[in-house]
Amino acid sequence: MNENEGWTSYSDIESQIIDETFKKNSKTIRVQLDDWWIDLEKLIAISKHDSNKQMPIKPKTIQSQQQRLTQESERKKPYDISSSDIVQQAADGILTGNQISATGAKALANTLKVNQTLTTLDLTYNHISVEGAKALADALKINHTLNTLVLKSNQVFDEGAEALAAALKINQTLITLDIASNHISEDGAQALTNALKVNETLTSLSISCNEICDKGAVALADASEVNQTLTSLELTGNRISAEGAKALADALKINHTLITLDLGINRICAKAAEAIPISPIFGHHGIETSAEGVEALVGVLKINHNLTSLYLQWNEISIKGAEALADALKVNQTLNTLDLWANRIYDNGLVALTDALNVNLTLTTLNLWGNKISEEGAKILAIALKVNHNLTTLNLEKNAISTEGAPALVDALKSIIYLLRSIFVLTKYLAKELELWPMR
Numbered sequence: 001m002n003e004n005e006g007w008t009s010y011s012d013i014e015s016q017i018i019d020e021t022f023k024k025n026s027k028t029i030r031v032q033l034d035d036w037w038i039d040l041e042k043l044i045a046i047s048k049h050d051s052n053k054q055m056p057i058k059p060k061t062i063q064s065q066q067q068r069l070t071q072e073s074e075r076k077k078p079y080d081i082s083s084s085d086i087v088q089q090a091a092d093g094i095l096t097g098n099q100i101s102a103t104g105a106k107a108l109a110n111t112l113k114v115n116q117t118l119t120t121l122d123l124t125y126n127h128i129s130v131e132g133a134k135a136l137a138d139a140l141k142i143n144h145t146l147n148t149l150v151l152k153s154n155q156v157f158d159e160g161a162e163a164l165a166a167a168l169k170i171n172q173t174l175i176t177l178d179i180a181s182n183h184i185s186e187d188g189a190q191a192l193t194n195a196l197k198v199n200e201t202l203t204s205l206s207i208s209c210n211e212i213c214d215k216g217a218v219a220l221a222d223a224s225e226v227n228q229t230l231t232s233l234e235l236t237g238n239r240i241s242a243e244g245a246k247a248l249a250d251a252l253k254i255n256h257t258l259i260t261l262d263l264g265i266n267r268i269c270a271k272a273a274e275a276i277p278i279s280p281i282f283g284h285h286g287i288e289t290s291a292e293g294v295e296a297l298v299g300v301l302k303i304n305h306n307l308t309s310l311y312l313q314w315n316e317i318s319i320k321g322a323e324a325l326a327d328a329l330k331v332n333q334t335l336n337t338l339d340l341w342a343n344r345i346y347d348n349g350l351v352a353l354t355d356a357l358n359v360n361l362t363l364t365t366l367n368l369w370g371n372k373i374s375e376e377g378a379k380i381l382a383i384a385l386k387v388n389h390n391l392t393t394l395n396l397e398k399n400a401i402s403t404e405g406a407p408a409l410v411d412a413l414k415s416i417i418y419l420l421r422s423i424f425v426l427t428k429y430l431a432k433e434l435e436l437w438p439m440r
Contacts, residue, residue: 204234
């Protein structure tokens, strides 16, 4: 309490000790807290250094302590949600990470069967499990308004994916489905494949960070040859090797609707899908690599006129793969985003890509983060940038560009800065120079 009122206030833990002592009706007379003796019989605090200095006390639970204990208690049990307010809470986006569990998902599913207003539902990190996924899948068979469903990191496994796939065969309104990080294997991918062959509304599907491997990729490639509505397919982190990449490449020769393909953090340059986990720090060292997977994709880029975004980060593409991609970029007229983040292309790979930039008129975003590019590579890139007036975003972070290569880049960028909207480089010199003149 406020000392001006004749009382003193103690911390939460101190108050809790005193409170518990009162509740036990203990015979303890004094309790030592910091520089005070607390006399529980007389309800006074006595200074240890001056016995004449005394202050009255009284038991009172501090509000912050009470709130904290309540919050901790609430976190230990599933999120309490009732059908009366569930739609509004979902619409307000406050269901993400609330641990509504399967019980909450079932309540939500029942509401979705009659709701005619909710269009987007994000249940990321909610532990809805297989049972929750099944309940939502049943709702999708009836619901006619929901167009976006995000179920990332919910442990739905193959069984949950199969239930959702069955719903996709009936549902005609859902356009975006995100089931990333759900321990889905090739079996779940096969179920989704069967659904995609008949579904005519879904345009975006993310199965990233699962375990579909090559068999799952081959199955989805088969669906892509038939499906005419899917425009975005995200398969990041699924242990897909050259076999899966080649199947997807073959599908793109037939498919005319897919515009975004994400194969990041896979192993498309591995000769087989070895059961070796990919490290986000060390990549896939020790795996025998080849350029088969990337060469298959390159062949498609030369004839495909629909794909606009290709994400190949962390795939051990290396110099040979970069050279193959550069060859395709000289011909391709639709790709505007190419992500080669952490692929060990070195200066030689960059030389090939810069040669392509001299003739390519469509690429606007190029990510070369962490590719061991030195100042020599930077100088060569600078020459290409003086000719290329289409690139608007360039990422050169985490490379080996020193102050020797930076001035050349600065000189090139000054002539096209009105076009280059975003550049990221790990060079203090360049960062300082770019601050000297504003974007126009």
